[in-house]
Amino acid sequence: MSENPNHAQHDVAIIMGSQSDWETMLAASKCLEALHVSHDCHIVSAHRTPDRLVNFAKGAVDAGYKVIIAGAGGAAHLPGMVASMTRLPVLGVPVQSKALSGMDSLLSIAQMPGGIPVGTLAIGAAGAKNAGLLAAAILAVNDTALAERLDAWRAEQSAAVAEKPQ
């Protein structure tokens, strides 16, 4: 994870408030990897690294990102603060907190004031995985090859579900 997040061209940026969020946010990265969507991952915190946050969010369009996935736990201000400084779509992943099991993260991310949207996913790794899929779906609107990969991924998922319990 580099100090300057805006150094390379990737379609998706995955950012998270802390190293401790990585085990959750890894699910988003794995999903994008499986679909061959270029992305990079950074630790950016509204609370602990506010200058890094501003540099990242204000530079995100020029850096070439098209979608931002932001995961944070507890007082999860990161997704909303990033969304306030960029017009790129921001998908928020509430990381499961110890004290309140992620309800604090979920409400912090979902309850944005009208005017600055954050697309909020479910708490934890399932939310991170779905953020990856949603980012891919957004990009697939203008990318036929990616749309085909996404369709294939879904077909594979369906085929893997047994008809009867074993």
Ligand SMILES: Nc1c(C(=O)O)ncn1[C@@H]1O[C@H](COP(=O)(O)O)[C@@H](O)[C@H]1O
């Ligand atoms: N919610 C935020 C922000 C932010 O919103 O900017 N920065 C860090 N954090 C969160 O603090 C939690 C505990 O972090 P530590 O494990 O580092 O103490 C993490 O889930 C992180 O996302």
